[in-house]
Amino acid sequence: MIVPRELAEHGQSEAARAFIEMLGISKRFGGVRALSNVDFTIRPAEIHCLAGENGCGKSTLIKILAGVYAPDDGKIILDQQAHSHLSPAASQRAGIQIIYQDLSLFPNLSVAENIAFRHHVETPVRLVRWREIVRQAREVMSRLGVDLPLEEVVGRLPIATRQLVAICRALAAEARLVVMDEPTASLTHHEIDALLETVHGLKTHGIATVFVSHKLEEVMRIAERVTVLRDGNKVGTYPAREINRYRLTELMTGQKFESSLHSTFSSEVAPILEIHGLTRRGHYEEVDLSLRPGEILGITGRLGSGRTELALSLFGMNPPDAGEIRISGKPVLLRTNRVAIRHGIGYVSEDRLSLGLVMPQSIADNIVVSVLRKLTGALGLIDSGRRRKTVSRWIDELHVKTRAPDRPVQELSGGNQQRVVLAKWLATDPRILILDSPTVGVDVGAKVGIYQIVDALAARGIAIIFITDEVEEVLHQTHRILVMLSGRITATFDPAKVTEQELREAISA
């Protein structure tokens, strides 16, 4: 049982020291309850992490703070003034600046102009004062201690630099609170370090930062306080020193992770996939691995360690420069993904929304897209009966919750959508399935279902490569773990024998 701690101890002093208070916030969208009676307070110049799994309500809470949504219940207290809801203008006037995950920058404009863009909006009639814009940009950069190429067009900059531009923009708008939504999603190890330094810099200038994330590593490194949400409810607010990673996982997911693997594989059987010395300059180097039918191989490591690049090479979308790939003992050249599919390899991308599924199209079409030619009959036309049977079979086997396979797949929940993606690949009768972060964007409850499917697939003899960021996942859902760092495989572990601590150390070595 989890009991929110702060009420008794800190109540009075909490209110007195708060800079922004959100009290009793509730919000529903249609039939879905996004937030239930959530309290969230922010102290001046603090670094506060808002943590929780995907779908826990973090984004909704932030959007209410930004004035994009109005809560159904509750109030927001800014500078001792209570409001039932905020408008975007009011929120910004109060010094609240949101940096969305997509950064909302203008890729076609320069760094300086992006930083100062709000002047264009605030004074549309006066002439643009270019010199003033450059001066202000320089001033903000020096306050933050960064040096960005002011003339460069933002679209050409790497994502870590763009993030700094977004932060500068928030500073230039005289922010008192900067909210960063999943800022580390696409950053490498070093870039994350730099970002966290910058956040400390904001603190010394008296600016509070709320860091919204589901990645435990960053949460623990930076936070002074952590507020955990789960399924729209607040679990609690904790000082960082009183919490550890394991506890945090438990709080975020509400469940203890145990190994639920039932499948086994035989090491007598010859490997179905062997890789020797695979190298692609700039992506990964000298990778050796072998995979047996029915084995679930976990690959983990920080972003930028080369895991996705390696996976794409195995799927034919990132041809290696050197090395050998053998399938069932025979060397193969995977030049395109079509070749890979012919060899029985399937790839579930981590970007389900834009790469995994064709969202506006039907569930049925998304299931059969990779096997269209196999369903043809006379005249090379698709046999409706066979199509229907294929669709029904996979919907039933994978328990996709839908009554109408002709409805657009975007209407399904995240977990069901992922089942459709799996159905698509299973229809190709794969021997090797590469799953890249398969439970991202899937509700906590639905994750278990995905794990069970993966387990069952392995039991059927499909070899699975399971790539994930989440240490708990790789520990409990795989037969063997490989750790990648800077493009190389640096460690191999047996999940039954390694401790979580050892694993984390190997990942962040």
Next chain:
Amino acid sequence: MPKYLSAALRRHDIQIGIIIAVMATFFSTLSPGFLTLGNLMDLLENYSVMAIMATGLLVVLISGGIDISFEAIAAVSQFLVATILVRFGGNWLSAFALAGLFGGLLGVVNALLIYYLGAISVIVTISTMTFYFSILMFVTQGRSIYDLPNWFTSNISFLSIPFPVMVAAIALLLTLFLLSQLPIGRQIYGLGGNPEAAKRMGCNIVGLQCFAYGYSGFMAAIAGIVQAHRVEEVVPYALIGRELDVLAAVVLGGASLSGGIGTVSGTVLGILLLAVLQNGLTLLGVSSYSFGLVTGLVILVSVTATAYAAKRQRMRSVRHAI
């Protein structure tokens, strides 16, 4: 090769400029009459109407949309202004004011339809084009207006620069000023670059679109009456059919169909490219029947090269892990 030089050479407008220079040299060696002031003025005068329209279209393209109706707006405004001038008299000031008013209003109609219907700008502007043009043809029964007032049709020139060229120059400078010195112009760049971000930054989206399409209509109407001045009559169907030529010129000048990218200098170069090409061919005695073919080839090669270069640029900038 020094770095600044290779960077400059990769810029689109520099490349177009070089092509123009090469062509101009080529033509002038083959035909000495090419580089004379008279010929060049003729050239500019012929393309001034197109240039004025192109500046309006440029602004719409930068905002992330497209306008196919500007020729129809020009024709309608031309007709309305001419009718009023013939009946009530006037001067150049009133002519431009009326043209701007009609053109701007018709353009704003486009913007409102696009914004409130949430429909794709190609489809909406095709519909309004069909509508405006058909109503015009219906009302005029295809008949031209010949009896334009003398002050309207008489040739004006200043320092041997013909009137149409002057108007075009002013239109270009005005657009340059708008796009580089006025915040509203910069907001339009922002809107084209990232519409979602523009909304979040508090831009008045419908206002910006009304401005962009209104500006396009405004310029089209101005171009319309300059055309009437040049040919000394108002022919309802004369302008229609050349929308895609203007679009080609603007795109050749580096404007992107997806928005956020484009410059006045690029547009000028795009028009110059087409103008020099066609004029050169004429002077060489090549039949005017071959213009379409050559222009088409130039467009195809140019857009293919640009897109291919962009594609390779994207592939090269894949992030590296180590």
Next chain:
Amino acid sequence: MPSDLASSSPTPEPSRFAGLLPSDPTITMLGALIAGAVIIFGALTPSRFLSGDTLRAIAFQMPELGILSLAMMVPLMSGGLNLAIISTANLSALVMAAILTRLIQPATPPSIIAAVIVLALLAGLLTSLVIGFLTGVIVAFFGVHPILVTLGTMTLVKGTAVLATSGTVIGGFPPAILFLGNGTLFGIPVSMILFILCATIVAVILSYAPFGVSIRLIGSNERATRYSGVPTEWVLVGVYVVSSLLCWVAALVMMARFNSASAGYAESYLLVTILSAVLGGVDPFGGFGRVLGLFLSLVLLQVISTGFNLLGFSPYLTAAIWGATMILAIVIAVVRDRWITRLWPVKAN
């Protein structure tokens, strides 16, 4: 397989009659509009509108616009556009016309005439295929936006046609050709039969051929479709080849109807083909649309134009009303998306 998250019933079998009922609001709306228009015009000019003549007039006028609209629809479904359809049709027609007029003299024996006709048809087909292939390759392999590519090919093709003919018209074809445009089979114009044949083939392809399904998926999301193993580049090349192939058929019909070919025919049709496709429910962003919808929208436009013609309206006024109808159609589509879809679910395709 785990059962805790299963739906309680297996996937239901679709009703046997589902295919017969209009499950698509667009189709229903168009059907209603046609019925409404027929009633109104029939009431206003009973003797002339509701006659066999009207039907014949529509049946003769519709096919060339119809086939060209199909040529525009296929690229639209893939998320693109083909601005060059009219020029392609014209050039194709000119190639065929040139061969027919040069090689057939009054004294030529019928067997030679037949051979020449076949040669001409093949030449016209080849012309169209080359243009389509070139367009498709540039769109698919060089990544150029279809509007820009087809703008270029349109100018290039038209320019070639103008240059080759010096702007003149080539005319005078053998009766076998003219039959295609003016003849009838069992009372139905041959051109209409051609159109219905083309429409049926396109409909079948879009719904049942792997190629067609791929087109729709690409129209909605090209990258995801490619990741799923579909050879999207080749499908896109195929899209523009098919589009140009339809232009060849349209060229035949136009040649036959006008007994001549020129570089500048039917230019006003270009935008009408886009209009009729969108009016017929084709999503301009790609991925969705039905041939039946296109067919009905063409019928509607023809009914309106014939009706207005009989009422003595100027063709310009009719065109203006087409433009206004387009806007109306968009308004209706927006209203439909916001309200009706909640009450009346639409099949994804």
